[in-house]
Amino acid sequence: MLITLHFVALMDIRSGNRPTAAILHCNFSILQLHSPLSCLTDPIKITMSETKQSIDLPHLANLARLIFDHDSSESARADLEKIIAMIDAMQTVDTEGVQPLSHPLDGAQRLRQDIISETEQRENFQSAAPATSDGYYLVPRVVE
Amino acid sequence: MPAITTLRAMSSALRNREISSVELTEEHLANIAKDETNSFITVAKERALEQANQAQRRREQGEHHPLLGVPLAHKDIFCTQGLATTCGSRMLANFIAPYDAHVVTRLNQAGMVTIGKTNMDEFAMGSSNESSHFGPVSNPWNTDTVPGGSSGGSAAAVAAGLVTCATGTDTGGSIRQPAALCGITGLKPTYGRISRYGMIAFASSLDQAGTMTCDAEDAALMLSAMAGFDDKDSTSAQRQDAWLADLAEHGIPKLNRSLKIGLPKEYYADLSNGGAIEAVQETLAEQGHKLVDVSLPHTQAAIPAYYVIAGAEASTNLSRYDGVRFGHRCENPQSLNDLYTRSRSEGFGDEVKRRILTGTYTLSVGYFDAYYIKAQQIRRLIADDFSKAFADVDVLLTPTSPTPAFRKGQLSSDPIAMYQQDLYTVPTSLAGLPALSMPCGFVNGLPIGAQLIAPAFREDVLLGLAAAYQQHSDWHLQRPNGVRVSQEWEA
Numbered sequence: 001m002l003i004t005l006h007f008v009a010l011m012d013i014r015s016g017n018r019p020t021a022a023i024l025h026c027n028f029s030i031l032q033l034h035s036p037l038s039c040l041t042d043p044i045k046i047t048m049s050e051t052k053q054s055i056d057l058p059h060l061a062n063l064a065r066l067i068f069d070h071d072s073s074e075s076a077r078a079d080l081e082k083i084i085a086m087i088d089a090m091q092t093v094d095t096e097g098v099q100p101l102s103h104p105l106d107g108a109q110r111l112r113q114d115i116i117s118e119t120e121q122r123e124n125f126q127s128a129a130p131a132t133s134d135g136y137y138l139v140p141r142v143v144e
Numbered sequence: 145m146p147a148i149t150t151l152r153a154m155s156s157a158l159r160n161r162e163i164s165s166v167e168l169t170e171e172h173l174a175n176i177a178k179d180e181t182n183s184f185i186t187v188a189k190e191r192a193l194e195q196a197n198q199a200q201r202r203r204e205q206g207e208h209h210p211l212l213g214v215p216l217a218h219k220d221i222f223c224t225q226g227l228a229t230t231c232g233s234r235m236l237a238n239f240i241a242p243y244d245a246h247v248v249t250r251l252n253q254a255g256m257v258t259i260g261k262t263n264m265d266e267f268a269m270g271s272s273n274e275s276s277h278f279g280p281v282s283n284p285w286n287t288d289t290v291p292g293g294s295s296g297g298s299a300a301a302v303a304a305g306l307v308t309c310a311t312g313t314d315t316g317g318s319i320r321q322p323a324a325l326c327g328i329t330g331l332k333p334t335y336g337r338i339s340r341y342g343m344i345a346f347a348s349s350l351d352q353a354g355t356m357t358c359d360a361e362d363a364a365l366m367l368s369a370m371a372g373f374d375d376k377d378s379t380s381a382q383r384q385d386a387w388l389a390d391l392a393e394h395g396i397p398k399l400n401r402s403l404k405i406g407l408p409k410e411y412y413a414d415l416s417n418g419g420a421i422e423a424v425q426e427t428l429a430e431q432g433h434k435l436v437d438v439s440l441p442h443t444q445a446a447i448p449a450y451y452v453i454a455g456a457e458a459s460t461n462l463s464r465y466d467g468v469r470f471g472h473r474c475e476n477p478q479s480l481n482d483l484y485t486r487s488r489s490e491g492f493g494d495e496v497k498r499r500i501l502t503g504t505y506t507l508s509v510g511y512f513d514a515y516y517i518k519a520q521q522i523r524r525l526i527a528d529d530f531s532k533a534f535a536d537v538d539v540l541l542t543p544t545s546p547t548p549a550f551r552k553g554q555l556s557s558d559p560i561a562m563y564q565q566d567l568y569t570v571p572t573s574l575a576g577l578p579a580l581s582m583p584c585g586f587v588n589g590l591p592i593g594a595q596l597i598a599p600a601f602r603e604d605v606l607l608g609l610a611a612a613y614q615q616h617s618d619w620h621l622q623r624p625n626g627v628r629v630s631q632e633w634e635a
Contacts, residue, residue, distance in 0.1 A: 057501075060505055060508070063504050063508065064459060064488075064500050064501060065463075065484040065485045065488050066488055066489050066497055066500065066501070067485045067486065076498070079498050080498065080501050080505065082559065082560050083451065083502050083559060086447070086451070086560050087448040087449075087451055087452050087506070088448070089444075090448040090452070090515075090518050090519060091514070091518070093442065093522055093525070095521035095522060095525065098521040098524055099521070100517050100520030100521050100524065101520050101527055103349060104335045104349060104523075104573075104574065104575060105334075105335060105576045105600055107379065124242045124243075125242050127240070128241075128242055128469070128470040128471075129470055130467065130472075139468055139477075139480055140477045140478060140480055140482070140483055142480055
């Protein structure tokens with residue numbers, strides 16, 4: 001049994017509205033309407049259609065400080081579209097009122113005393129640097 | 145090929161002066177020189193011999209820690225001071241770590257000999273070891289197949305008998321899946337059990353160091369030295385588990401009771417080769433344990449949630465590679481931005497770039513709630529599924545991976561199919577729970593594994609049950625080409 005997912009209202013996310021399950025529609029001919037969770041809990045395969053959205057790869061690549069030439073850019077975009085279609089299956093899970101879990105054991109961040117515990121190791125650490133001078137890291141000229 | 149033994153057999157041979165640490169280390173180095181699996185990125189010959197000499201002196205002075213003088217391999221994700229630490233990437237191909245990971249320090253203190261650093265998927269991102277900058281690793285059971293990943297070099301090295309034990313790391317299954325595919329025992333402890341300090345970060349809320357050994361008793365020995373609170377890791381757990389303190393001296397505590405073992409139905413739905421895991425169930429039932437069906441209803445949501453969380457954390461963690469302070473730097477950068485983009489684009493491989501882009505996408509303005517927060521909510525639902533199950537059962541039994549080892553190149557062009565390899569291992573990672581994979585049979589001549597999952601910090605249950613199973617089975621003693629692991633030292 002296949003469930004087809006379609007993007008219909010991506011602009012909702014882009015415009016900053018709180019995204020809801022409405023951004024995705026299951027093909028309900030094979031699903032019970034009242035149970036979006038069944039998409040993920042029934043022993044059925046979730047198979048995504050190709051996403052209808054277009055990914056702004058140059059923008060994402062720029063944010064990630066990566067560059068792609070023409071050929072690798074096409075395959076990166078195709079792979080990313082498949083991955084996003086796969087992760088979009090999450091949207092069918094009802095998470096209304098569920099607290100996000102950021103630490104696997106729900107632990108609180110332990111704080112240390114604000115005392116100096118590290119010794120100066122500039123030379124040791126800079127031994128791994130590609131270019132240094134007088135204890136500084138070298139980068140291309142920023143200010144002319 | 146000389147006889148392959150357990151870590152314990154090697155340890156008792158050292159204690160009984162049947163062999164010296166230096167001789168043992170030389171033997172290891174000679175075997176690794178003939179390795180055809182590409183399990184190692186770096187072989188640390190001089191360092192290993194020096195450590196072996198030190199271990200020998202410590203023995204002569206009356207020390208007798210069971211790990212003293214035993215050679216091991218570290219996954220190349222652990223920083224080793226003065227030794228190349230590449231993380232399987234061109235980005236770090238020239239990186240000599242300026243300090244030791246906490247795990248490395250602990251095992252050095254126990255007197256173990258670092259024989260080398262093992263191959264791995266680049267930045268631990270992969271399930272086949274094919275994303276390594278240093279070439280794929282071959283599964284010793286069939287060199288046309290993959291060893292699994294990302295700790296594939298460690299798994300293959302143990303399976304091939306090049307070492308008796310190796311370290312690994314597991315973010316979404318990177319210890320358990322290669323252990324299953326190579327026919328060895330892999331333990332991913334509870335998140336926080338072992339310090340992440342000096343372990344190159346992939347997804348910090350999931351990354352956990354663990355052990356790759358022949359059997360559960362050997363895993364326990366390794367765990368006893370690796371586990372413990374570390375002030376330098378802000379998520380390190382402060383625990384006082386008496387059984388853990390006793391492991392090195394007394395071994396795994398005996399179970400001495402009947403366990404209630406849950407079989408999550410979602411993990412058995414798609415299983416095409418269920419015979420071996422059913423045989424495990426029978427063996428455990430014969431040992432007096434009670435098997436019951438349970439349900440973990442959000443299991444299928446784990447893969448998408450995992451790839452959102454791991455991608456987001458990876459894109460953040462890997463922003464540190466900028467060509468300035470360490471790692472690969474492009475030639476003749478024209479500007480700061482040119483330095484960043486070209487260094488990163490040259491230094492990272494395709495899979496790493498895919499994960500970074502995925503994380504950049506899900507964290508970008510307007511998408512954060514729909515993806516990252518949603519994934520964290522699912523993470524809680526998955527953790528709650530486990531909590532509910534553990535209200536009724538002591539431990540869960542599942543297959544480790546959907547298939548035995550697949551052929552090289554079979555999945556490498558299809559990232560989504562590759563990600564499905566993690567189906568049975570990812571939920572445990574999201575919940576931070578301890579899990580162990582143990583050999584349980586063969587499909588078409590290739591080993592497969594059974595996974596045990598326990599509540600947080602109950603590795604004693606995992607180890608106890610696995611050790612009891614391994615007393616009544618010999619899958620873990622079988623090695624390629626009809627070789628058997630010896631539990632006694634044979635001179």
